[in-house]
Every structure is written in C-alpha cells, then in structure tokens.
Amino acid sequence: MEQHNSSIRAQAVALMRQGIPNRIVAEQLNIPRGTVGWWRSEDRRARGEAYEQPTDCPRCTGREFDQVAYAYLLGLYLGDGHIVSKRKQHHLSIFCNATQTGLIAAAAEAMRKVMPLPSVKQRYTPGCVEVKSYTKHWTCMFPQHGPGKKHERAIALEPWQQDIVDAHLWEFIRGLIHSDGCRITNWTTRMVAGERKRYEYPRYFFTNVSDDIRRLYTDTLDKLGIEWTHCTRNGNPYNISVAKKASVALLDTHVGPKH
Incomplete structure (x- = not known):
C-alpha cells in the first residue's frame, strides 16, 4: 500500500467522521479508495466502534416500501425461495427455470423495489438461475424463515403481511403460481x-x-x-x-x- 503522511491521514479521518463517503474522501485528497477504506476500518477499531452495514430495511427503518412488489415476492419466497442467514453470509434466493427469463427479471425487480440498497445478482447452474439479494435483513421481511425445510415447520403470515396480501391479492397469487x-x-x-x-x-x-x-x-x-x-x-x-x-x-x- 502506498505510504501517506500523517497529515493526509488525519484529514481523511476527519472527513470520514463527518459521514462523508470513502469515494468522496478519496477524490478530494487524491488517494486510493482502498487506502481510505483501510483508514476508516483502523479508526473504527481504535474507537471500539463496530461496523454496521447500511440498510434500507422497511421493518428496521420504518421506510415506506413497494407493497405490490412485496406481495409478489412473498409468493415467490414461499414457493421457490429460501434465506441463508449465517454470521458472514446473508441472502435471499429465488430459484427460477433458466428458460423463463421473464420470471428471472421479475424476481430481481421485486427484490430491488422492496429493498433497493442490497446488491442483486444471478448465479447460473444447469437449467436453473438463482436470483440472490444480499442482506441479513430479509429475515425481517420474511419472518417465516427458520431452520429446516418450509414444509417441516409451521408457516403463517404476520398480521402486517396479511394486510399487504389482502390489499394485493392478485400479486400474491401471481408470485405463488410463478x-x-x-x-x-x-x-x-x-x-x-x-x-x-x-x-x-x-x-x-x-x-x-x-x-x-x-x-x-x-x-x-x-x-x-x-x-x-x-x-x-x-x-x-x-x-x-x-x-x-x-x-x-x-x-x-x-x-x-x-x-
């Protein structure tokens, strides 16, 4: 890593503590973004501050979200979806037939409309496309998540979920059938x-x-x-x-x- 004097580092840390993103700090001081990220990490560690990934989870932030997209995504999740929630691995997956490109696009779009901040990617296997959205907060949106297979545990909607389904019955049915x-x-x-x-x-x-x-x-x-x-x-x-x-x-x- 390129060495920078303590004055430049102090300026960068001061800007970061004001909430300025790494990219902006790097541009202002003409230093690599990776260096800024390392300094931010070291500064947090020195202050004993735990890093929390930014989130736009509607359940945690109270943010309004696209309930039409959610009703559809809920149907997809109950059918061909699952959530991985481990210490360093968190994502929602919807499995789609690789030939059904319209379904693949609709699943990705619904994920982005419900939570725009997490990245959405696709993993291809023979005959199948796994549409994945990476954040631990999908367990907030789908409290039906739990250990084991869905048919081996009780599945019931929370009252707030049922209200959304009742307001968008066709989208829920569309997700289940899709x-x-x-x-x-x-x-x-x-x-x-x-x-x-x-x-x-x-x-x-x-x-x-x-x-x-x-x-x-x-x-x-x-x-x-x-x-x-x-x-x-x-x-x-x-x-x-x-x-x-x-x-x-x-x-x-x-x-x-x-x-």
Whole structure:
C-alpha cells in the first residue's frame, strides 16, 4: 500500500467522521479508495466502534416500501425461495427455470423495489438461475424463515403481511403460481353426433408439500372468487387445480403462464 503522511491521514479521518463517503474522501485528497477504506476500518477499531452495514430495511427503518412488489415476492419466497442467514453470509434466493427469463427479471425487480440498497445478482447452474439479494435483513421481511425445510415447520403470515396480501391479492397469487404453479392444456374425448372428438381445455396447477402454504393459496383464491379443487396426481396429494372456465379466465387475466 502506498505510504501517506500523517497529515493526509488525519484529514481523511476527519472527513470520514463527518459521514462523508470513502469515494468522496478519496477524490478530494487524491488517494486510493482502498487506502481510505483501510483508514476508516483502523479508526473504527481504535474507537471500539463496530461496523454496521447500511440498510434500507422497511421493518428496521420504518421506510415506506413497494407493497405490490412485496406481495409478489412473498409468493415467490414461499414457493421457490429460501434465506441463508449465517454470521458472514446473508441472502435471499429465488430459484427460477433458466428458460423463463421473464420470471428471472421479475424476481430481481421485486427484490430491488422492496429493498433497493442490497446488491442483486444471478448465479447460473444447469437449467436453473438463482436470483440472490444480499442482506441479513430479509429475515425481517420474511419472518417465516427458520431452520429446516418450509414444509417441516409451521408457516403463517404476520398480521402486517396479511394486510399487504389482502390489499394485493392478485400479486400474491401471481408470485405463488410463478414459483410453484403452472398453466397446462388438458384434453379429453367426448361423443359428438356419434363420433368421438378430442376436447382441450386450460388448467392451472399449484403444487406445494406444505399444508400451510397450500392453505394460504386456497384462502386467497376463495377471497378472489376462484373455484378450485384438490387433485391427486401420481399418488401425490399436494396439488390444487383450477379448471372451471370462468376461474381460468380470471387467472389468465391476472397471472398467465410463466415465461
């Protein structure tokens, strides 16, 4: 590291203690930003001051946030999301099909709208894209976080979360379907004028092992007037089906297939 005289260092520390960012201090004194960062760290250590990462967490700061984006992101999290919260590793991840670029973009956008300050990145694995936002404060926004898999513990919304969902029912449903749902075309045959003809019809499925998460989904469908049924497929009882024409039309209007 380049050596600088004590006068320059004292000026830098004085500016930093006024709350001036490292970048500005470095520009004003014409010194590397890394040097400024090191001096800031040393100054904090000398004063016994613990560093706290800046946050724009709505729960911790009382800041207004985009509740429409949050209702959608909550649905994504309950379906295909998880939170890592360790001493030096904190992030929210939403897992997306790599071919569904619209979903990948929507997940990243929702994260940024709820908390703009944390960085959002993507990690690519074969067939999958993990959209990640780095901050320990996602546990504040999703108190459903806990040890183990979501279907192995109770999942219930906090009153403030339920208020947001009730105000933005369709966004919550859209997030759930975009994570653990799909729109397919079923077919059957019927006799018409003595001739058997093929008949096709669209249908939505939502599949989740958690009884609590399925109940959140169906309770929200009930509030929207969507008719649904339980459906066991291949011995799997974890499916919710929407097949009635009027209900499918509503889902097509507000959700649509993933892309």
